[in-house]
Amino acid sequence: MDGRVIVITSGKGGVGKTTTNANIGTALAKEGKKVVMIDTDLGLRNLDLLLGLENRIVYTIVDVVEERCKLKQALVKDKKNPNLCLLAAAQTRDKTAVTEEQLKDICEQLKKDFDFILVDCPAGIEQGFQNAVAGASEAIVVTTPEMSAVRDADRIIGLLEAKEEIKSYKLLLNRVRPNLIKSNDMMSVDDVVEILSAELIGIIPEDTGIITSTNKGEPIVNDEKSLAGKAYKNVARRIIGDDVPFLNLEEDTSFVGKMKKFFSGLMGKEK
């Protein structure tokens, strides 16, 4: 097996890197792929929480690097899906505990047994970012339609372009709010894509369900009704290579909108 190593990065913190990682990982595993997620945010680990695996972690990536355990021993299996594994970050150490070379080596080893290796990158552009990117050949840049996030994404794209190992990068636009876009209060998807001139791999709508899913330790892709979950599932399918159209978020979901649609449907005017 020759797995694909994808780093999920953003520059700015709080735009949803870890959420994206947990959901894409889970969705890929649901598609029957063997997936391992590596949390490289040493000292500020959170991926375990989003997956609800915080109580199962025995060994971390630092233990692997410092040879206190074998790599396979440190992989924590997901509760539901045996195709999904997590290599957790150490909470008590800092970014210097693992080097670029060591991460590259871990990725190389995992490539043999997994289809996808998703690397969760810490915020910032310092050593933590350099480490996370070291072993990857693809990148997903997460951003939101806010100025600061877009600016940081532009910086990250610049850094990724300078890296020879990164063969391709794609943009994932998170926390999109169709209502605000409609009223011209927020940059639209097209605006962000045009400004960053990057290829889009996903548009995730803002969804309060993310908060509850994080609280439960259950990625939102497991919720069949959630729109954000559906969007994440589509991202996973696009990663695999399927041609999936982007969700139409512009659709009016308010009561008035639904009534309008109902009546225009009766009149046979529905587009």
Add this chain to the structure above:
Amino acid sequence: MKEIFTGLYNKVIGFFKQTEPEANAKDIACNRLRVVLMQDRTNLTPELMERMRKELVELLSKYVEMDKEALELNLEQDGDQMALMLSIPVLRAKDEAEIEQAIAQEKAESDAETQENVEESDSVQDDDKNNNAHKCEDYDVECAECNECEISDDVECEIKKKKKANKNTEKTEKEDQE
């Protein structure tokens, strides 16, 4: 429900006010971002931009009288290309005589400057006579043969001077012998 009411309220207020529509938040964000990213992507620091601005003011004020404070110099995106936009409020175009005068004045100034530089490098040469490589003030380069100085005739460098001096002494010596 709240949204509907606020929307309705805004519409009613807007109807009575009849003001010009303001630029929306989205467009403001896009435009601000474009400018910021332009600066981020180039290596031109604010200091360098300021220096460029000053030099442009200096150059252009020879030809036109302008509002120096209101001069604007910005990098802007024009499709795929980056453009340097310069906006100069011109108060008055100078006439030919004034322009000639300004240019003459500048020339005199630069001549005086090179004179100073030559004098300066003279003293340097005195300190370190064996060292052929010297600093050419006009080009800020260290050169052994000083090609730079030979290119421009109005700058006379140490080596040239020395060579001339040597030739002169040789000539006089020859004349003496004769």
